[in-house]
Amino acid sequence: MAAKYKLTYFPIMALGEPIRFLLSYGKIEFEDERCEREKWPSVKESMPFGQMPVLEIDGKKTWQSLAICRYLGKQMGLAGANDWEDLQIDMAIETVTDLRLKIANYWYETDEAQKEKKKEPLFNETLPFLLPRLDNLVKENGGYLANGKLSWADLYFIAVLDYLNTMVGFDLTKDYPNLAELKNKVLEIPAIKEWVDKRPKTDL
Amino acid sequence: MAAKYKLTYFPIMALGEPIRFLLSYGKIEFEDERCEREKWPSVKESMPFGQMPVLEIDGKKTWQSLAICRYLGKQMGLAGANDWEDLQIDMAIETVTDLRLKIANYWYETDEAQKEKKKEPLFNETLPFLLPRLDNLVKENGGYLANGKLSWADLYFIAVLDYLNTMVGFDLTKDYPNLAELKNKVLEIPAIKEWVDKRPKTDL
Numbered sequence: 001m002a003a004k005y006k007l008t009y010f011p012i013m014a015l016g017e018p019i020r021f022l023l024s025y026g027k028i029e030f031e032d033e034r035c036e037r038e039k040w041p042s043v044k045e046s047m048p049f050g051q052m053p054v055l056e057i058d059g060k061k062t063w064q065s066l067a068i069c070r071y072l073g074k075q076m077g078l079a080g081a082n083d084w085e086d087l088q089i090d091m092a093i094e095t096v097t098d099l100r101l102k103i104a105n106y107w108y109e110t111d112e113a114q115k116e117k118k119k120e121p122l123f124n125e126t127l128p129f130l131l132p133r134l135d136n137l138v139k140e141n142g143g144y145l146a147n148g149k150l151s152w153a154d155l156y157f158i159a160v161l162d163y164l165n166t167m168v169g170f171d172l173t174k175d176y177p178n179l180a181e182l183k184n185k186v187l188e189i190p191a192i193k194e195w196v197d198k199r200p201k202t203d204l
Numbered sequence: 205m206a207a208k209y210k211l212t213y214f215p216i217m218a219l220g221e222p223i224r225f226l227l228s229y230g231k232i233e234f235e236d237e238r239c240e241r242e243k244w245p246s247v248k249e250s251m252p253f254g255q256m257p258v259l260e261i262d263g264k265k266t267w268q269s270l271a272i273c274r275y276l277g278k279q280m281g282l283a284g285a286n287d288w289e290d291l292q293i294d295m296a297i298e299t300v301t302d303l304r305l306k307i308a309n310y311w312y313e314t315d316e317a318q319k320e321k322k323k324e325p326l327f328n329e330t331l332p333f334l335l336p337r338l339d340n341l342v343k344e345n346g347g348y349l350a351n352g353k354l355s356w357a358d359l360y361f362i363a364v365l366d367y368l369n370t371m372v373g374f375d376l377t378k379d380y381p382n383l384a385e386l387k388n389k390v391l392e393i394p395a396i397k398e399w400v401d402k403r404p405k406t407d408l
Contacts, residue, residue: 049299049337067294074287083278090271095253101305114318133253 005030009053010037012204015065016053018159022072024195025155034200066093066156073152085147092137092145093153099134100164102126107167127168135176143181150186158186166203209234213257214241216408218367219269220257225363226276226356228399238404270297270360277356289351296341296349297357303338304368306330311371331372339380347385354390362390370407 005023009016011034023030035043035052044050048063055062062068070090073079080086106122109115142148145157161183165171173179186192209227213220215238227234239247239256248254252267259266266272274294277283284290310326313319346352349361365387369375377383390396 048295049302050333051302062291062295064295064298067291067298070294071287071291074290083275086278087266087271087275090274091252091266091268094268094271098253098255105309111318114315129254 003058004056006033006056007031007053008033008035008043008047008056010035010040011200012163012202013199014160014163014204017163018065018069018156019053019055019072020195020199021155021159021192022069022076022078022152025078025189025191026072026076027191066097069152069156073155076152078150078152078155080147080151088141088146089151089153092141093156095130095134095137096145096153096157096160099130100160102130103164103167123168127172131172131176131179135178138178138182143178143185145182154182154186155192158183163204207262208260210237210260211235211257212237212239212247212251212260214239214244215404216367216406217403218364218408221367222269222273222360222363223257223259223276224399224403225359225396226273226280226282229282229359229393229395230276230280231395270301273356273360277359280356282354282356282359284351284355292345292350293355293357297360299334299338299341300349300357300361300364303334304364306334307368307371327372331376335376335380335383339382342382342386347382347389349386358386358390359396362387367408 005028007016007019007023007030009019013020020030020032047054048061051063053063053065053068055068062071070079073089080089102122106115106118109118138145144150145153161172173183187196209232211220211223211227211234213223217224224234224236251258252265255267257267257269257272259272266275274283277293284293306326310319310322313322342349348354349357365376377387391400
């Protein structure tokens with residue numbers, strides 16, 4: 001892993017943070033380029049499909065947060081031991097992604113009336129449906145999202161959790177002991193703790 | 205691959221069709237259970253995270269269309285030759301997923317005024333931005349989404365294309381020769397052609 005890594009993303013956690021978590025976990029130095037919103041329109045064209053995060057690996061641009069994290073996870077021994085285990089990891093992380101998309105659909109709504117309309121089903125139906133099931137998945141998997149052991153999905157989930165929590169306005173794990181325990185476990189990994197202590201502080 | 209496969213999904217193509225394509229490509233017999241909308245509320249609770257498609261493999265429920273297709277792709281020799289190639293496949297298919305989500309965000313909007321408001325940016329900004337780039341990705345990859353060879357991402361994309369086309373009201377590949385050629389190439393694979401010829405005909 002002597003490759004050179006440069007992450008370009010907005011100056012927030014959100015979808016860049018799982019990449020930062022995984023690189024930190026692997027004790028890999030990386031350039032953490034944070035592109036201010038004002039600069040984005042002039043940068044957008046140079047990004048594949050006009051999106052960030054983009055991770056340059058030895059100058060080659062890679063994009064899509066989940067794709068990048070799956071790749072990094074493999075390099076760091078955080079993938080499954082076989083195809084079936086990888087499937088369990090992917091099922092879990094796509095479920096977390098569904099949760100994220102449902103929350104984001106509410107949070108990024110710019111029409112205030114529409115946002116208010118989306119609030120009730122999100123908070124009274126979607127979250128109470130998904131969160132106990134996610135908590136149970138972690139319980140069934142011995143305290144992890146999959147396979148009874150730490151995987152890149154756990155790092156991804158906990159890395160985006162602050163972002164999700166800011167969007168909903170509370171800690172999603174507060175009533176879910178297995179999710180709360182997973183959060184603590186990941187945040188106590190020394191390399192992750194070190195990163196979290198030194199990273200720029202942002203809400204999202 | 206003597207496992208037993210049972211797919212449960214709505215009686216449409218949409219996110220079930222990539223699974224049907226991949227199983228058909230592998231010449232794997234599968235039970236194609238189509239759950240009518242009226243029955244869904246009583247079935248929902250029995251599905252992991254209350255969603256379909258669900259693919260039972262030897263009685264074990266698996267969920268999340270992308271996760272399942274990545275797994276099936278590996279079984280059928282349609283994954284990358286190494287981690288880097290798998291990353292290229294994942295980047296491409298997540299890009300297709302972004303396209304799908306943006307179209308679905310418009311199509312599934314139930315508020316007519318809101319739907320009308322979403323139409324202009326989708327058709328005049330999002331599609332004209334994404335489609336040429338996707339077409340170019342296929343061009344750069346020798347006629348495939350990644351790595352200059354057929355992968356599960358190609359089958360996935362072409363399997364959901366009818367669904368996307370119905371939602372936008374035209375063939376997304378019509379002005380994009382590389383996408384159109386990819387479509388033809390996948391639909392001409394004998395096992396895919398056989399499936400498409402015999403499958404139940406639906407719009408979505």
